[in-house]
Amino acid sequence: MRLAWNAFLPWLEGKYPGEVHHLEAALESIGNFHDDVSQASLGELMENASCNCIMELRKTNKAALARELEKNVAPADVIPEPSATIIDGMSLVQQMKGDDKTFTQLAESALAKVLHEGAKSQRIDFVFDVYKETSIKDAGSQGEWVDHR
Structure with missing residues (x-):
């Protein structure tokens, strides 16, 4: 999807008055890949969606996204056999x-919770996220992100 810059820039200026000039570095880096920055796709600009208009790192709200996605999914009456349970290790640790x-x-408490959740499954996978050194999650673990919720 190509970005309609003429429509996007006034919206951006309205949302972040006086801050559009901070996007120059991002646009310049995109411009290095395109002769005309206006031909850059929205996806290329939004790859840096972990930055706000003043170029601070910000943490995204995955829970809000999950809630929106769950609105369109009905719970399963019957879970087919064989099935598997995937446990989010960090979520379990935080609970x-x-x-x-x-x-x-x-x-023992963690094991009991895992076995309870996966009692009807043939397999239980206990997973932890692994983040690249330059990811937003890595920055978050070092306290470098800005939470704008």
């Missing part, structure tokens, strides 16, 4: 409450 428990007690 755990220490409350003066030992590491053994925490591990």
